[in-house]
């Protein structure tokens with residue numbers, strides 16, 4: 255596939271450098287080395303790389319098979335022109351295309367190579383579409399699958415021993431969120447204590463879900479019972495806020511949700527502001543390992559050190 259794609263790019267007028275990444279046993283490696291001097295653009299052929307994330311981050315666009323590497327590219331914001339090379343790539347490729355993170359060029363057996371080259375070149379001439387694809391990819395896949403799987407297998411538990419899960423919020427959670435945002439008394443400790451109208455809420459919800467760096471999770475016990483969210487602050491810190499439906503409060507759900515969040519985002523220092531008098535909040539953040547940070551109502555939870563085992567053993 256690779257030599258023919260390179261030739262098609264040359265025929266379409268492409269002239270900028272290309273990095274070709276092949277596996278250690280790729281049969282095309284020697285063919286590529288031979289064809290390199292004949293191409294009208296420079297190519298670097300890398301074999302069996304161990305820094306794929308860095309390579310993906312450095313690229314403007316990739317042409318690749320529609321396998322599971324598409325999700326790696328999406329999480330790194332790399333726009334892709336993808337080719338289906340096996341039946342089991344059909345559904346995934348179509349879904350990621352639908353989400354706007356890649357362009358599907360078609361099936362390898364019936365591929366129109368000049369059309370694929372035109373598609374890639376067209377995207378390279380269209381930075382705003384590339385930017386859009388990049389953001390769609392990062393929205394689609396945040397790269398935290400391993401932590402989410404670990405949490406699903408071994409979740410923190412509430413006082414009754416029930417596993418507490420976190421799942422990313424979606425547009426369909428709008429009604430639930432509105433109910434929680436307007437529950438009598440729920441906003442007592444919030445910075446903005448005025449409950450939004452339904453229209454205000456929906457406008458906010460749409461805006462929030464568009465944000466790439468927003469982590470907003472529905473707390474599941476196993477039904478939805480609240481939310482926990484992380485907002486990037488202007489000074490670079492990450493602020494945690496949480497709300498548990500009063501009907502489910504006092505059962506250890508809030509504490510378990512904060513522990514789950516810690517494991518989901520192990521590399522981030524997390525901060526929370528606890529208003530004087532919010533004793534329930536002070537209690538859950540303390541139990542989840544937050545400590546005073548500066549003494550003005552702010553608390554902090556340090557990252558989980560890599561290899562410490564904390565990610566597995568936190569109750």
Ligand SMILES: CC(C)(COP(=O)(O)OP(=O)(O)OC[C@H]1O[C@@H](n2cnc3c(N)ncnc32)[C@H](O)[C@@H]1OP(=O)(O)O)[C@@H](O)C(=O)NCCC(=O)NCCS
Nearest residue numbers: 443495496497498503504505506507508509533534535537
């Ligand atoms: C704070 C909140 C998330 C706690 O959720 P939760 O599921 O009830 O939390 P838990 O059951 O895990 O723990 C609650 C703790 O608060 C304690 N608590 C509750 N009300 C209290 C009060 N009035 N005085 C002292 N302690 C209180 C409970 O005793 C419990 O601690 P314990 O287990 O050591 O006894 C929930 O009350 C809430 O959503 N509040 C409104 C929003 C808010 O204030 N969010 C925090 C700021 S971001």
